[in-house]
Amino acid sequence: EAGVVQSPRYKIIEKKQPVAFWCNPISGHNTLYWYRQNLGQGPELLIRYENEEAVDDSQLPKDRFSAERLKGVDSTLKIQPAELGDSAVYLCASSLQGSRETQYFGPGTRLLVL
């Protein structure tokens, strides 16, 4: 069974440019998460989806970040415009139903903003 797929794996952009990350969760998983992981730190939740609905986006910087999960499967996370401090690894994860179950993580997208 395929795991969580993310693309691109690496992205280098200049500040003020837009960038988008894509995630395909494990088939049948209703819950999808986007995390940001800074160097030497644990991941921090940005947004959680239950099917198509964003049920926790309290830590998403809404002035520049946006996310969508059309049809309750794939998801896209966008940053516009990017800032130097956005350099991090962006991880996508999925679970069968809800946050109380094991979350399965993708390999992440490593973003560098110059």
Place this chain on the structure above:
Amino acid sequence: KQEVTQIPAALSVPEGENLVLNCSFTDSAIYNLQWFRQDPGKGLTSLLLIQSSQREQTSGRLNASLDKSSGRSTLYIAASQPGDSATYLCAVSIYNQGGKLIFGQGTELSVKP
């Protein structure tokens, strides 16, 4: 506010040694605690999940314990191998926020041959 702390930040041991990684959390209102492994440049792999009503979980050479009342968990690795070298993260699932995971900063383990 839930805070998760892992000590030590880094650990280096010779192959074959048994070792313990520590995790502490400030709020005992949790659904579960999970231990993850992260290899350089990779995502996280779930190792063990302990429900709040459980005291420990075992998988192969790994044993994780949970003492919710004291806000502590340990991950015990028996007979360490160079392939165990990675960063180990613990995370708690918060009771009053829909099970949101709060992570510690990780312990970077190096097992020398």
